[in-house]
Amino acid sequence: MTAASLEISGLTAGYGQTRVLEDVSFVSPAGARLAVLGRNGVGKSTLLATIAGQTRRHAGEIRLGGVDIVGKDSASRAWLGLGYVPQERGIFPSLTVEENLFVGLKDRQRSAVDEAYAMFPRLKERRRNRGNQLSGGEQQMLTTARTILGRPSVLMLDEPLEGLAPVICDELMAALMRLASGGDMTILLVEQRIRAALDFADQVLILERGRVAWTGTPAALRASPQTIERLLGVAAMPHSVD
């Protein structure tokens, strides 16, 4: 699949009657790399889960490649090209690594799993191990690779670097960069590692208490320490965003 645009307009959503997101709007053009940042609990995960169709939407529109998807369930959104790697990972613990990857292939040939092994050689070494035998970092690689194998047009990743060794973080970010700049995918990245997120992104959106508090480029954010301090609270760690 080729990259698709994602348009969010007036999105208000949450859990049951509780509203977490309030009137969120933004547009990611096809092939964009959007970093979604903000302090703990501001609604970053809820935003991705809402786009994936896994929370209660109270109002607003979600368009994938121009198509309104709010009436579709999660599985239909996935088939329409929306890839989602949640924080909880969601691998199948009793299946092997390779069997888990097969699940992500949709209608592709089984040989396509080699793409996952090229991205994460560690998964190839572990391909006969069961999901419950993997470390946290390996599970993270597996769920990310499995989603990418489905060739989504928009890929949403919720803290994909958590638990990964630094060298694997660099490899994953480089692989994601290639997918976005090759026009294969639009990528939305929620990440606590601000420096890695800013190195990767071409757009930044910062949430505060469920609302869009700031949007701009990574360069503009780096040039505004006050914004970083106010919305991300990392003034004491200036090198974390260098």
Ligand SMILES: Nc1ncnc2c1ncn2[C@@H]1O[C@H](COP(=O)(O)OP(=O)(O)OP(=O)(O)O)[C@@H](O)[C@H]1O
């Ligand atoms: N399944 C749920 N049911 C009810 N409330 C939830 C649920 N998941 C999250 N929340 C609440 O929604 C709010 C936003 O949480 P969310 O996980 O989206 O924030 P976040 O910015 O991703 O935080 P973090 O960086 O800590 O992951 C929080 O108040 C949280 O307690």
